Amino acid sequence: MNKLIGPFTQIVTLANLPMKGRIEDEQLEIIDNAGVSVDEDGNILAIKTFADFDQDAFKEIETIDQEAVLIPGFVDCHTHICWGGNRARDYAMRVAGKPYLEIAKAGGGIQDSMKKTRAASEKELKDVTVERADRHFSRGVTTIEVKSGYALDIDNELKMLRSIKSADKETKADLITTCLAAHMKPKDFEGSSREYLDRVLDTLLPEIKKENLSNRVDIFTEETAFNVEESNYYLSKAKDLGFDITVHADQFSTGGSKVAVDNGALSAEHLESSTEEEVKMLAESETVATVLPGASLGLGMQYPPCRKLLDAGACLAIASDWNPGSAPMGDMLIQGALLGAMEKLSTAEVFAGMTFRSAKALGLSDRGKLEVGKLADMQAYPCNDYREILYNQGMLPPFKVWKKGN
Numbered sequence: 001m002n003k004l005i006g007p008f009t010q011i012v013t014l015a016n017l018p019m020k021g022r023i024e025d026e027q028l029e030i031i032d033n034a035g036v037s038v039d040e041d042g043n044i045l046a047i048k049t050f051a052d053f054d055q056d057a058f059k060e061i062e063t064i065d066q067e068a069v070l071i072p073g074f075v076d077c078h079t080h081i082c083w084g085g086n087r088a089r090d091y092a093m094r095v096a097g098k099p100y101l102e103i104a105k106a107g108g109g110i111q112d113s114m115k116k117t118r119a120a121s122e123k124e125l126k127d128v129t130v131e132r133a134d135r136h137f138s139r140g141v142t143t144i145e146v147k148s149g150y151a152l153d154i155d156n157e158l159k160m161l162r163s164i165k166s167a168d169k170e171t172k173a174d175l176i177t178t179c180l181a182a183h184m185k186p187k188d189f190e191g192s193s194r195e196y197l198d199r200v201l202d203t204l205l206p207e208i209k210k211e212n213l214s215n216r217v218d219i220f221t222e223e224t225a226f227n228v229e230e231s232n233y234y235l236s237k238a239k240d241l242g243f244d245i246t247v248h249a250d251q252f253s254t255g256g257s258k259v260a261v262d263n264g265a266l267s268a269e270h271l272e273s274s275t276e277e278e279v280k281m282l283a284e285s286e287t288v289a290t291v292l293p294g295a296s297l298g299l300g301m302q303y304p305p306c307r308k309l310l311d312a313g314a315c316l317a318i319a320s321d322w323n324p325g326s327a328p329m330g331d332m333l334i335q336g337a338l339l340g341a342m343e344k345l346s347t348a349e350v351f352a353g354m355t356f357r358s359a360k361a362l363g364l365s366d367r368g369k370l371e372v373g374k375l376a377d378m379q380a381y382p383c384n385d386y387r388e389i390l391y392n393q394g395m396l397p398p399f400k401v402w403k404k405g406n
Ligand code: NIG
Pocket: 109, 110, 113, 220, 248, 251, 295, 321, 323, 324, 325, 326, 327
């Protein structure tokens, strides 16, 4: 059934904006007193002045009877929202001055979340994932990537991915799964890192394909996790198996974004430690530069060089990294606003980073802009000027969020 929604004080479509490089706010297409019509499959049919729609042609009209600014739903292309327990102890140690990598060496960190996630049942993991995804949805996030990687053995990684798949059926947001079994070699694995990766390649990835649990793999490239050589080995084999790839890159030291570009990854993610060299390399590539302000806030470290990436011509995506360790807040709106303020990004660059550019990091071209034929994934804010959204730094949440027009 075709449906008309409106009138909105402003619709900010993000149409006609470039996939890479700088964007000025003046480039935004803004339609005043506008409406949007949606077909039965949840795709956008038309966007124009509300008065120009023939209201009699629609079976349903969803009337918006307040001031409202409509923008595309956010796409969070990097999260770890499926986990058991919490890491408040790590957090307290970190704010008191102990470094993240030292806490990890002392038995905290990913290995701690691993124990708690292995101990959780598939249903428990599904339930917490739905809860977090629902919270995200209410704050405008209509597509959420979710990684495994807190179980680190074959059966429990499968458990995580199955629970994310079931969560996808219960939450309104779309959940996109990624296998991050290469997050770290678990302490209880007897063998080298290379042997662990071989186990994942030979046993886990074929089962993931068979059960259709994911078509994406990620790796944490860092001396304390998997080094450059191990990462290249793993990713080239995963690519041969038909997986799309993404990389946790340049978080504490460089190397990861070169791995990402060399292996044709969809995106290189983190980039807090990227230098001029990585900035130039990413800008010249088709690999999306995904930044995770929540990890800078959670670890109390510098933001990635976002301004430089955009000025050099990179495709800059912004995601939450929501996870129990480095990024417990998990809020796109607050993080996008803070990152924009600190890195001097235009509102248009922040919106682009959280919508169609992050969709590109997931290989998705059907969402992230309000254009004819794209999914009607949308969010409306109670204001009459789009600039109020980031100005309120997360305290003005959307009053309505649509997934495929519903
Ligand atoms: O993206 N850097 C590696 N992985 C996660 C953090 C994992 C954790 O500390 O639990 C991240 O920040």
